[in-house]
Amino acid sequence: MEDCLFCKIVKGIIPADKVYEDENFLAFKDINPKAPVHLLIIPKKHYATINDIPDTEMEIIAEIHRVIKKLAQDFAVAESGYRILANVNREGGQVVYHVHYHLIGGRLLRG
Ligand code: 5GP
Ligand code: ZN
Numbered sequence: 001m002e003d004c005l006f007c008k009i010v011k012g013i014i015p016a017d018k019v020y021e022d023e024n025f026l027a028f029k030d031i032n033p034k035a036p037v038h039l040l041i042i043p044k045k046h047y048a049t050i051n052d053i054p055d056t057e058m059e060i061i062a063e064i065h066r067v068i069k070k071l072a073q074d075f076a077v078a079e080s081g082y083r084i085l086a087n088v089n090r091e092g093g094q095v096v097y098h099v100h101y102h103l104i105g106g107r108l109l110r111g
Contacts, residue, residue, distance in 0.1 A: 001046045006098035036106030037075045048097040077105035
């Protein structure tokens, strides 16, 4: 997608602090972290929201959790605990319309 911020990060047009990359996924630090660990994990393929992932491609959600699990270990929050969340559409608080999961941890999260 030409005008998508995260597609531009995938293509290297916009820089990001990358922490993981493979053929299908990319993870990088959130530019406005809400906790000591705040990572964004995205499929390289553009889907605007989770609603837009075809049922036949839904395995990417399982695979994204494989990446999340590895990053939780790498960033030493697997045992202490962390939160993963995906905002969907306006009332869900989505701002960037390219599917992404937040991995947040490193402090006690409330609410
Ligand atoms: P959303 O509300 O769409 O779930 O979250 C989008 C997230 O992307 C926000 O937490 C925001 O801080 C982050 N973000 C927005 N622009 C950039 C950017 O250019 N680089 C990085 N690394 N994160 C960004
Ligand atoms: Zn995109």
